Amino acid sequence: MIIYNVTSNIDESIHEEWLKWMKEEHIPQVLGTGKFEKATLVKVLVEEDMGGVTYSVQYKIPSHEALDAYYKEDAPKLRGETLKKFADKVLSFRTELEIIDEYSVTFN
Template sequence: MYIYNVTINIDETVHEEWLTWMEIHILEVLNTGRFTSAKLTEVLVEEEMGGKTYSVQYTTNSREDLDDYYKFDADKLKGEAFKKFADKMMTFRTELKVINEFFPTVTSN
């Protein structure tokens, strides 16, 4: 399993508009069929540059699905954000490979 993480700092002046747009954008990314789920999270660290920071974590089952997203979908979907919010946001992307997942065990008393 892989996680494609996009971290975004968005200017306060367009924050609400961006957040509404982002919820639609995440669904568009999921509708490419390359990802199984997504989480939108707020980063709880104040940035010196101001604004609000978010992380979107898209989960995919294979490296091939992630590569296909880059090859066939990413430029078009990323381009929409840059047209709309280019001078009001900063982004960086990280790829993560899940090694193992852990869950609490339930014990009976």
């Protein structure tokens, strides 16, 4: 299992608009490609020196081949829409992570 992680720093002037767009439009569009199993949106609690608000979206995808297909078939269009809508008010970087094992604790 692969996690495709997108971390974005959002200018405070568009923060609320961006967050609404992510929840209602962008994340559903990414999941709508049929390549990902799940998405988790989290807020980064560490304050950045550059200001703004930082979020991470972690998309779970079954294989690196499926992620490559996303890059080729879907990513250019979806990234283009983000740039067109928010231009230089959002700074993002992407990371690929491989899940080696998962653990959980059961509380009584």
